[in-house]
Amino acid sequence: MNKPLHDALHRVTQRVIENSHASRSAYLDLIRREGDNMGERSAVSCSNLAHAYAGMEEDKPALVSARGANIGIVTSYNDMLSAHQPYGRYPDRLKIYAREIGATAQVAGGTPAMCDGVTQGEVGMELSLFSRDVIALSTAVALSHAMYDGALMLGICDKIVPGLLMGALRFGHLPAIFVPSGPMPSGIPNKEKQRVRQLYAEGKADRAELLASEMASYHSPGTCTFFGTANSNQMMMEMMGLHIPGSAFIQPGTKLRQALDREAVHRVAALGRKGEEYRPLGLCVDEKAIINAAVGLLATGGSTNHAIHLPAMARAAGVIFDWDDMSELSGAVPLIAQVYPNGSGDVNQFHAAGGMGYVVGELLGAGLAHGDILTVGRGDFSDYAREPGLDVEELVWRDVGPAGDDTMLRPVAAPFRPDGGMRLLQGNLGRACIKTSAVEEHRWTIEAPCRVFEDQQSVNAAFAAGELDRDVVVVVRFQGPRANGMPELHKLTPALGVVQDRGFKVALVTDGRMSGASGKVPAAIHCTPEALGGGPLARLRDGDIVRVCAVTGTLSTTADLSAREPAADPQPDRGTGRELFGMMRRFADGAEQGASAMLATGGL
Known part of the structure; x- marks a missing residue:
């Protein structure tokens, strides 16, 4: 049974609700109006519908009948980014899963997805943060066609998930589920990677040794296995209830990964207006969901990038969340996970030790997370305290039990540190x-x-x-x-x-x-x-x-x-496309507000 909310969590939540009253009310008015304006494909002209149906081949009769949901897929696929390489084959599979329940799916659009690991130390990194705004804008373009009853968001890494969420929230009358593809298998130990990097910095290892070490760490499709921004994104989507429960750290290409993807399609169809459980994204992402994301970030020692991304994502939903809120929560939320670079093990070992199911269960049990948020799962947020598995071919969820490795996971009663760090x-x-x-x-x-x-x-x-x-x-x-x-x-x-x-x-x-x-x-x-x-x-x-x-x-x-x-x-440098982002630099707001030109100038 969940304990009453911790005093600090209650206090911060109430402050965020109060500070957000006007902006949240305006946002909810927006999505109600958008739902009325874009709620039914039948209101779209026949010529427009014909354009949208023309390329759909075997799904065309189902689209014309309009009996089932039509799901928009927003994909950030490319095969330069290892975490997103598996998405290349996702649309075909997702369309098959949709047909199983009489629904249809279309690729609504694509977004860019740059890899910060590739651009580290290079001039291209100066485009990285503003790529989040570009992704949000691309998502808005994708969903602007008034064709969809729900959306599946395919993205994992650093700026991509925040950008997808910021864009999708402007269409918050639609249900949306985020669909990860999972981490790559573990490579060399992270401490060994760190050791070789420092030897290279001191001139005691050559470039060939460094490259061999790095390629033994980053070696196959899937998310990088350290607990950086990409994997912190996945943790936060679980804490906000925007994933199918427990799907964050299931590796690509496995039967369990495919079963979770199938469930995502079936659920998003059920959550639309034509289903029995209408749960629009704009209602799921509220003040309590944002607080849950912050708590998860602190409890797991997640990426500092989210001190920028979380206020920006919140603002896109009309929620005002700042560093004072984050700092006060940090004083109350204990660190119960140690994943590299905070510890020696990676996200695969974290998941094997109990992972997000253990974290959610501990936080709920200590009154350190809101259990009453609206999620995309079949039940409530307590479902996220369990872990998915297969019983023959059937997707099931099981109790996690105690942590399997106390060097990676500890209970709230005996944390690694008493604060969130x-x-x-x-x-x-x-x-x-x-x-x-x-x-x-x-x-x-x-x-x-x-x-x-x-x-x-x-x-x-x-x-x-x-x-x-x-x-x-x-x-x-x-x-x-x-x-x-x-x-x-x-x-x-x-x-x-x-x-x-x-x-x-x-x-x-x-x-x-x-x-x-x-x-x-x-x-x-x-x-x-x-x-x-x-x-x-x-x-x-x-x-x-x-x-x-x-x-x-x-x-x-x-x-x-x-x-x-x-x-x-x-003077700003030119080249590598940096001059194209001059407008974004000029109008960007401060880091604490989310460092966004789009939010600063868009009336949000």
């Missing part, structure tokens, strides 16, 4: 986030002279020259959304890790991002206001004393910033 920092350098779940506690406070850089290449050059072999706070500025699209700075991790391992005190402060791979070096990230336009980071100089303290929530300097002129704003 994502904290708000603030002071005269602005507001920032810090993820402490992978940082040793004696490193939670760093005070040292700073060294200021304006790109990560300069940091690595200084490291190679031995200039960082001292106590230092590395400041990397002009990396915010309006400056250059807020790239991830993951290439800094090996070098700064080496400096730390040499016995020096080191921290990172930046208005850029570090992602779910944020690791053992304390990092104040997403600093807002950003440096561009005269933010506090633009006034720092080499040698200024900077304090980063996760204990007191402090991000400050002893320097008198008011007495200085800010460093000149850099």
